[in-house]
Amino acid sequence: PAPSVGIAGSQIVPANARRSRRVAVDIVGFCDVLAILVGGALPALIYATYGELTVTVQTTLQSCLLTSLFAYLPMRHFGFYDVNKVHDLPVDPLRTLLALLIAFLAVLGVGLPLDFGGSYLWTWYATWLVASFGMIMAQRLVARGILSKLAERGIFDRTVAVFGHGIVAERIRDHLADKKLGIRFAGLYDDRVVRERRPYARDLA
Numbered sequence: 001p002a003p004s005v006g007i008a009g010s011q012i013v014p015a016n017a018r019r020s021r022r023v024a025v026d027i028v029g030f031c032d033v034l035a036i037l038v039g040g041a042l043p044a045l046i047y048a049t050y051g052e053l054t055v056t057v058q059t060t061l062q063s064c065l066l067t068s069l070f071a072y073l074p075m076r077h078f079g080f081y082d083v084n085k086v087h088d089l090p091v092d093p094l095r096t097l098l099a100l101l102i103a104f105l106a107v108l109g110v111g112l113p114l115d116f117g118g119s120y121l122w123t124w125y126a127t128w129l130v131a132s133f134g135m136i137m138a139q140r141l142v143a144r145g146i147l148s149k150l151a152e153r154g155i156f157d158r159t160v161a162v163f164g165h166g167i168v169a170e171r172i173r174d175h176l177a178d179k180k181l182g183i184r185f186a187g188l189y190d191d192r193v194v195r196e197r198r199p200y201a202r203d204l205a
Contacts, residue, residue: 019155019156021083022083024083024086024156025082025083028080028089028139029072029075029076032071032139032140033071035132035136036103037068038132038135039132039133039135040063040128040132041060043128046127063107066106067107068103070102070103070107071100071102074095074099074102074103078090078095080095086147086151087156089144089147089148091137096136097133100129163189
């Protein structure tokens with residue numbers, strides 16, 4: 001077998017201790033959807049308790065589900081659920097706000113807005129927007145900190161090995177030196193004798 005040119009001091013997390021990147025970002029996505037659902041339920045609760053409007057649970061749920069769906073799609077398009085960004089979860093206020101506005105415009109005139117209009121409509125959506133935006137930002141900041149720490153510990157590690165020893169291999173190794181990426185460089189594997197290999201950094205044997 002080809003001799004290995006490894007990296008000193010690398011720590012490998014046992015396979016049974018590793019977790020799926022996809023599951024991690026799916027949980028974040030579920031929390032985003034939940035934030036929109038709760039944000040939509042808030043004005044419904046306010047109006048039901050203190051207002052003069054009668055809003056049914058079915059209508060509220062319909063509007064909340066549609067809005068969360070239409071918000072999830074642009075957020076996914078913006079790369080908010082990219083498994084390669086687990087170590088640095090996107091927290092983009094402008095794009096989050098844009099996704100919510102797109103969702104609200106998409107469902108405008110569907111569900112709850114059919115039951116009322118005028119100032120009630122704008123107050124409803126303003127409350128919904130502020131509440132959803134705030135909760136999404138808060139949960140993403142918390143999730144970003146947690147996932148970043150887990151990535152540093154190697155919980156989401158994927159192991160990469162490069163066969164052949166050259167300039168490209170060296171650049172890959174240098175790029176993957178950041179532990180936050182969640183990718184562990186297993187080593188350079190080269191079947192040439194040592195004297196034929198290209199000289200490399202001091203930490204390679």
